[in-house]
Amino acid sequence: MPTDIEIARAATLQPIAAIAAKAGIPVEALSPYGKFIAKIDPHALPDSGDKPDGKLILVTAISPTPAGEGKTTTTVGLGDGLSRIGKRAMIALREPSLGPSFGMKGGAAGGGYAQVVPMEQINLHFTGDFHAITSAHNLLAAMIDNHIYWGNGLDLDTRHVALRRVMDMNDRALRQVVSSLGGPGNGFPREDGFDITVASEVMAIFCLAQGAADLEARLGRIVVGRTRDKRLVSAADIKATGAMSVLLKDALMPNLVQTLEGTPAFVHGGPFANIAHGCNSVIATQTALKLADYVVTEAGFGADLGAEKFFDIKCRKAGLKPAAAVVVATVRALKMHGGVARDALGREDLKALEAGLSNLARHIVNIRKFGVPPIVAINHFAGDTAAEHALIHHFCRNHLGVETVICRHWAEGGAGAEELARKVAALADDDEADFTPLYPTSMPLRQKLETIAREIYGAGGVSVDPKLEARFAELEAAGFGELPVCVAKTQYSFAADPTLRGAPSGHIVPLRELRLSAGAGFVVAICGDIMTMPGLPREPAAERIHIDAQGYIEGLF
């Protein structure tokens, strides 16, 4: 099997206007970026008339393990499978973050014969959306310190500036800094730091905004700090909102690309799935639903984080009604959940597999709590055995009442996902779904967190530091009690302890911090160690990345 990059390079791409035409997008709505990428102006699309919105299909997964699940490849494969069986399908994915590409080798545009292309551009600067978000965020940061410098009319408490700066780079040296050093001309020294751009609240806002006006209103609500008498200070108070909107104006248009098989795909936005909600932009999803009959989209991490936030934050806020959810698993990953070490995954182990199915089972039960019908996609690996596949089939049918499909899109493209496509389309067409969020917005914040912990994580409860009790009360009093809660915890376990594989129960979720993302419209509950600025490894991929003698990029994928 050739490598991802070899497959991508060997593909003959269709001009982006042809892909747009296939999706029903007129050429007037296209703003091309090179030959194979275009931004789409949603306002230039024809009125979709009586066409009902397409069916929204979420691709999520079991709790991730080092063995890999293949959520993005399954999203792409399913889209191609739907196209192959004659459905009008589109895909809506997140944009990859630039920084991490230089740490560990590996792109984020699918793999094997299930990729979105052109992969180099998508994985590098693409259409510059993340750079625009970085600029908008850092303009706000510069205006805050500038406000303080020129007299601090808003009386900001410099010990409590909530907005850090951002950079789309893995750079641990910037996690914690002291800024404004060097004398009076450089301002008032204070503690500061940088997050990676995907952790920016501006990124979360960008992905939840329903249009330019909503974007600007949300930007204005970002809480940048507080005064010494604890009044909150917002980005609107700093008068940064208009300029930030200007920086984000073009970025807000969804990016159209294609899969290797020519299925139209929006790749747009990409917030972190820990301290943010981890889904592509609402604008891209809504635009795709107007155009296609089936829209396949993806959420970050496992279903406990990604699907829960997709439902409780993105779908609730944007009024989306998902029709079905595909839960991706692999035999290898299930065996890891059952206790097998990474170097022993090549051997058949039905006992461990059965134990590991507890993880899948919990996610299936959880998804049903949102009124969305699930289906299981087993992403096939060469070492899988027939007995292992049979065990999963029987367990899912007998114990969970859910269908499983073996998928071979990685090796075979859309042809390898045709069965999945047929079953997913049938499930969505059944109109079985009756989407409801897990909790009402009226529920107090603390109870929302308890509900997620008990209902989704199988926890016995949440431990809250006494200091944070007051913080809950403060947020409720300030009028933020109606916001959903966005949990930041490890993606590797239902618990806050990443080593607890399978389906731990009765554990206690330790709340360490509450952060307000008033612009995005959620309260972040940080449970455990969450890294918002990654570092580079001992031998970063960057050391091997280069342009070869033929002008091709090597070492990036």
Add this chain to the structure above:
Amino acid sequence: MPTDIEIARAATLQPIAAIAAKAGIPVEALSPYGKFIAKIDPHALPDSGDKPDGKLILVTAISPTPAGEGKTTTTVGLGDGLSRIGKRAMIALREPSLGPSFGMKGGAAGGGYAQVVPMEQINLHFTGDFHAITSAHNLLAAMIDNHIYWGNGLDLDTRHVALRRVMDMNDRALRQVVSSLGGPGNGFPREDGFDITVASEVMAIFCLAQGAADLEARLGRIVVGRTRDKRLVSAADIKATGAMSVLLKDALMPNLVQTLEGTPAFVHGGPFANIAHGCNSVIATQTALKLADYVVTEAGFGADLGAEKFFDIKCRKAGLKPAAAVVVATVRALKMHGGVARDALGREDLKALEAGLSNLARHIVNIRKFGVPPIVAINHFAGDTAAEHALIHHFCRNHLGVETVICRHWAEGGAGAEELARKVAALADDDEADFTPLYPTSMPLRQKLETIAREIYGAGGVSVDPKLEARFAELEAAGFGELPVCVAKTQYSFAADPTLRGAPSGHIVPLRELRLSAGAGFVVAICGDIMTMPGLPREPAAERIHIDAQGYIEGLF
């Protein structure tokens, strides 16, 4: 007269493929960015066969004053004027920096009826080149700290890391920081800081590179710091060069846009004119020379800095042979050089004008030292009087032997610069130019600086701190003695004191610091206070910038 943005918006732009066709660029060489911008792949251009390179015309200016000169508008107007008189002309300009747009109101894409368009995109993210340069620079910075973190095999002295970080933002809080705080997991705390992206050595390298291989070789030569025993450590030692090249791969292609009158224009690269050389990219200039018969380009600041560096650094290194130089002046600015206060510029003042002509005269004499024939363009302002124009004409003809042309491109577009176009074309066609740099590369560094100071600035000499004597010797010993010297001093005067208008003589230029830009290929001699990270003013333009109800950007220009 409507505002710049009103004029730009009222214009009917030609599709970028039509502009490309006019310049002889085939559609295969175009990579569009929206409808009116494209990147050009120089390798996809047809062999220009027997066509000799076009004539290269530099637009430079007297020492800038708050009254304004209009160098960019004159560059655009001259290009349009040449087109109007039937010449095959192109323009090559620098890209504007994003950060400063949010400080003081005003774009950098010309003005009045002499603009390059689409002005909003050009002044904002454009094709993302500056973002790519920022990413490449900061990747190197992250890899340096990562190298130290993982054992510091190169034995870098953390007190002497020479590479700062960059951001395309006016943010004084980042000028001086302490990084890697917060404990062992975040690295070894050290002093650090940010420059604005246009001050990055990567920017200077990008603009001097003659192709991808040269770019990579130059990036590898960046000196990032030294060991405790004073061995220099380079970007190649850090193994960052390949990945940096990958980040800059697309950016390296020149950006094609158009003037309001449809003259093709490359807008590409934009290094600072103080600590770097201040010209657009060599690749854009060379590509334009292959395509057009006349290429009009611009250098930063006044001719003492911009033209000197254009000749001694850019032209010398790239083997360019300029055919003529246009020195832009205004009656108002000349009167300021003659001692008139800004609020009194509206009154005719022949005596002050005559005094101020000393500044123009020095620049004319200087340009002739490079063997390039000059011509003076007086950028017309409404308050100018006939007597003032006559005085300039007579002075230039009688004392300098140089022609002057009154230009009205700002108010009239190319029609207002037709006379200038005819005279410049005639001057260039005379083949009078015999370009030679001011000094040979073999001259010792200190003597190069003395030569520039005496010959160009009219200085009596250079004062060198005894510590810096050793630094000169160190650079010569390390093999950097052959590099040209890039002087960073105030642009407002021939002297290092910005208040000395006109043509001061016998002053002493105080050398404060020597910095090695080994990748760009010059030694920076810092003379006076040079700011490499601007701040925002008390009421930044950003506070008024917004998207209006019709979706137009307001407040930026």
